[in-house]
Amino acid sequence: MSERTPESTREQGARPTISDVALAAGVSKSTVSRALNPEHRFFRSPSAARIREIAEGVGYEPNPVAANLRRQQTNTFGVLVPRLTDTVMAMFYEEAASACTRRGYHALVATSHDEPELERENGRMLLGRRVDGLILTTARTEGGFCQELLERGVPHVLAMRTFGDSAAAVGDDRLGGYLATRHLLDLGHRRIALVAGPAYASSALGRRAGYEDALREAGLPAVVLPSTFSMESGEDAGRALLALDPRPTAVFAVNDNTAVGLLSAVQRAGVRVPEELSVVGYNDIPLAARLPVPLTTIRVPFTEIAGAAVDLLIDAGAGVPGTTRRFAPTLIPRGTTLRVR
Amino acid sequence: MSERTPESTREQGARPTISDVALAAGVSKSTVSRALNPEHRFFRSPSAARIREIAEGVGYEPNPVAANLRRQQTNTFGVLVPRLTDTVMAMFYEEAASACTRRGYHALVATSHDEPELERENGRMLLGRRVDGLILTTARTEGGFCQELLERGVPHVLAMRTFGDSAAAVGDDRLGGYLATRHLLDLGHRRIALVAGPAYASSALGRRAGYEDALREAGLPAVVLPSTFSMESGEDAGRALLALDPRPTAVFAVNDNTAVGLLSAVQRAGVRVPEELSVVGYNDIPLAARLPVPLTTIRVPFTEIAGAAVDLLIDAGAGVPGTTRRFAPTLIPRGTTLRVR
DNA sequence: AACGATGAGGGAATCGGTTGCACAACGGTA
DNA sequence: TACCGTTGTGCAACCGATTCCCTCATCGTT
Numbered sequence: 001m002s003e004r005t006p007e008s009t010r011e012q013g014a015r016p017t018i019s020d021v022a023l024a025a026g027v028s029k030s031t032v033s034r035a036l037n038p039e040h041r042f043f044r045s046p047s048a049a050r051i052r053e054i055a056e057g058v059g060y061e062p063n064p065v066a067a068n069l070r071r072q073q074t075n076t077f078g079v080l081v082p083r084l085t086d087t088v089m090a091m092f093y094e095e096a097a098s099a100c101t102r103r104g105y106h107a108l109v110a111t112s113h114d115e116p117e118l119e120r121e122n123g124r125m126l127l128g129r130r131v132d133g134l135i136l137t138t139a140r141t142e143g144g145f146c147q148e149l150l151e152r153g154v155p156h157v158l159a160m161r162t163f164g165d166s167a168a169a170v171g172d173d174r175l176g177g178y179l180a181t182r183h184l185l186d187l188g189h190r191r192i193a194l195v196a197g198p199a200y201a202s203s204a205l206g207r208r209a210g211y212e213d214a215l216r217e218a219g220l221p222a223v224v225l226p227s228t229f230s231m232e233s234g235e236d237a238g239r240a241l242l243a244l245d246p247r248p249t250a251v252f253a254v255n256d257n258t259a260v261g262l263l264s265a266v267q268r269a270g271v272r273v274p275e276e277l278s279v280v281g282y283n284d285i286p287l288a289a290r291l292p293v294p295l296t297t298i299r300v301p302f303t304e305i306a307g308a309a310v311d312l313l314i315d316a317g318a319g320v321p322g323t324t325r326r327f328a329p330t331l332i333p334r335g336t337t338l339r340v341r
Numbered sequence: 342m343s344e345r346t347p348e349s350t351r352e353q354g355a356r357p358t359i360s361d362v363a364l365a366a367g368v369s370k371s372t373v374s375r376a377l378n379p380e381h382r383f384f385r386s387p388s389a390a391r392i393r394e395i396a397e398g399v400g401y402e403p404n405p406v407a408a409n410l411r412r413q414q415t416n417t418f419g420v421l422v423p424r425l426t427d428t429v430m431a432m433f434y435e436e437a438a439s440a441c442t443r444r445g446y447h448a449l450v451a452t453s454h455d456e457p458e459l460e461r462e463n464g465r466m467l468l469g470r471r472v473d474g475l476i477l478t479t480a481r482t483e484g485g486f487c488q489e490l491l492e493r494g495v496p497h498v499l500a501m502r503t504f505g506d507s508a509a510a511v512g513d514d515r516l517g518g519y520l521a522t523r524h525l526l527d528l529g530h531r532r533i534a535l536v537a538g539p540a541y542a543s544s545a546l547g548r549r550a551g552y553e554d555a556l557r558e559a560g561l562p563a564v565v566l567p568s569t570f571s572m573e574s575g576e577d578a579g580r581a582l583l584a585l586d587p588r589p590t591a592v593f594a595v596n597d598n599t600a601v602g603l604l605s606a607v608q609r610a611g612v613r614v615p616e617e618l619s620v621v622g623y624n625d626i627p628l629a630a631r632l633p634v635p636l637t638t639i640r641v642p643f644t645e646i647a648g649a650a651v652d653l654l655i656d657a658g659a660g661v662p663g664t665t666r667r668f669a670p671t672l673i674p675r676g677t678t679l680r681v682r
Numbered sequence: 683a684a685c686g687a688t689g690a691g692g693g694a695a696t697c698g699g700t701t702g703c704a705c706a707a708c709g710g711t712a
Numbered sequence: 713t714a715c716c717g718t719t720g721t722g723c724a725a726c727c728g729a730t731t732c733c734c735t736c737a738t739c740g741t742t
Binding site: 061063064065066068069074083084085087090091093094097106108109111128129130231232234235260261263264267268286287290291292294 | 402404405406407409410415424425426428431432434435438447449450452469470471572573575576601602604605608609627628631632633635
């Protein structure tokens with residue numbers, strides 16, 4: 001298969017290996033390896049520089065597969081998200097991938113579709129590919145795969161959602177929920193509904209807690225509409241809202257997706273936003289600012305969260321196991337919220 | 342570092358290797374390897390089954406890094422997309438990843454942000470990680486990285502967009518553009534504008550050609566508004582459209598993103614859709630059906646395109662280099678288009 | 683009874699790096 | 713001058729599979 005002449009020169013087209021560089025430079029493989037490794041003392045030495053030039057000259061590119069095998073690590077983190085077609089998750093993943101790159105790692109993504117079975121399967125697949133750690137935004141309050149990771153002692157960090165003792169980097173959902181609700185209260189609203197989001201996600205629970213904090217503070221009752229994170233369920237929630245009597249004058253949706261679905265449903269039913277109904281979303285996806293009526297929402301610092309997740313994973317030794325880094329969100333007032341008259 | 346006793350049994354926690362299985366089964370590594378390889382004759386033999394049971398029993402999981410090194414292939418395809426935060430690209434990637442899985446491959450994604458420089462950099466990164474081939478949706482009419490792949494003889498296939506002689510799996514953009522425009526013509530529109538999309542993308546060019554075909558057929562003039570693929574540029578195009586005199590009664594946008602931006606801009610200016618302006622998008626992203634006025638659009642068979650791309654890459658030997666597989670899109674009439682009265 | 687075909691299975695090389703250990707050369711210090 | 717620390721470098725083992733090349737036993741044929 002691999003045809004090499006006795007002298008270990010190689011046919012055209014085959015990639016040069018470290019041995020070829022060694023041959024060309026008249027030194028041993030070990031020396032070349034050290035000349036190429038910035039961590040090694042030898043790296044900063046004139047002859048190392050010469051070797052690097054020769055390596056460059058013959059078009060040498062190190063084979064990470066071989067290095068990974070010997071080093072017993074891949075310099076790669078697996079990232080498990082529910083789905084990439086959810087803009088929030090795509091944003092998070094892009095940030096996570098670039099945080100990895102900054103720290104000299106690679107990212108490998110897989111999806112769970114919020115199904116525990118698929119989460120487990122794809123999580124194991126990532127581990128099977130020998131990633132050095134896992135970043136997951138798929139945590140569920142019942143544990144599931146996280147639990148398994150904890151038990152097996154696999155390095156991992158949760159992001160966006162938390163569970164148990166795992167290290168985590170999250171937005172302050174409770175604060176965000178409070179901010180959103182507070183904004184509506186400040187505009188004079190007294191009947192404020194919540195599109196709750198799924199009970200398996202700590203993020204949805206946190207936002208709900210913030211919503212309830214604000215209402216309790218104001219001495220007002222909570223009105224909770226069940227939902228998942230999807231646009232469809234936002235539509236359902238919108239229809240449910242219209243059936244309420246008395247109808248709420250404002251609604252806080254667990255995320256922008258459900259807000260979009262809800263807007264779609266209520267506007268189609270002839271309800272004017274924001275005149276007859278104020279709406280606040282969550283996440284500030286790019287679309288939010290570009291809806292026909294721009295959506296008031298909560299902005300989450302994804303860049304910081306993703307960066308912190310990667311940091312926690314890399315500096316695992318430094319951090320206490322149960323470390324949680326929490327980042328404050330901010331309210332972005334736009335067109336879908338209006339003062340009550 | 343790795344502490345193993347002379348007998349090659351290993352401490353708790355360390356993963357068992359093929360040697361451990363061999364030891365436990367009383368056979369050689371080669372035999373275990375063959376017992377685990379479904380391609381090998383020996384695989385279907387009672388003792389192979391016994392070995393597999395033992396492997397399972399000791400919790401053996403093959404190390405793909407070692408196998409990749411020896412086999413000189415990674416069973417992984419690199420997928421290069423402009424950005425994952427564009428729902429269309431996220432949809433495509435998810436389909437591509439699952440097509441890879443079906444065929445026993447893995448997918449590794451990277452982004453170009455439609456910048457030739459970053460495309461080249463990340464493309465090389467994927468190649469450096471020793472992927473077996475590349476799927477790219479980033480092709481530009483000027484060539485760029487595709488050109489380099491062609492010259493270096495790297496196995497690759499383009500998707501969604503084409504360039505030169507590279508194999509490709511695409512939607513029939515010309516047909517899609519024709520369908521969209523034809524639909525507007527059939528509704529009686531006579532002044533139909535185009536939000537053109539970037540000139541570097543063959544997809545945008547194809548849709549434009551279809552648009553021009555239909556208008557030529559009807560003996561009507563083209564009205565072309567420049568744009569990229571982004572929502573922002575859709576807003577710009579919307580404002581440009583409003584400035585036109587006489588104002589078009591309909592517009593075909595190169596994709597749903599620009600359509601959303603355009604809708605946002607014109608509705609904010611008080612133009613009623615569809616009564617005063619009909620709009621057709623392209624791609625049928627999930628959001629399209631859930632806009633306050635559901636968007637008429639062209640549905641693209643992403644599943645088929647992604648599957649074909651993977652097939653072309655795997656069966657590269659079978660297909661002629663320049664093979665292009667083209668899939669027909671379909672019109673999805675919804676709320677943003679109305680008959681002229 | 684001899685022979686070839688077939689299948690099972692072992693030994694060892696191999697993929698392409700990394701790294702522990704050893705040693706030589708050199709400069710500085712006591 | 714003897715000794716020691718530093719630096720440069722090579723040898724060889726190693727990571728965990730896969731696969732080529734054999735050997736050996738078994739079985740069916742003529």
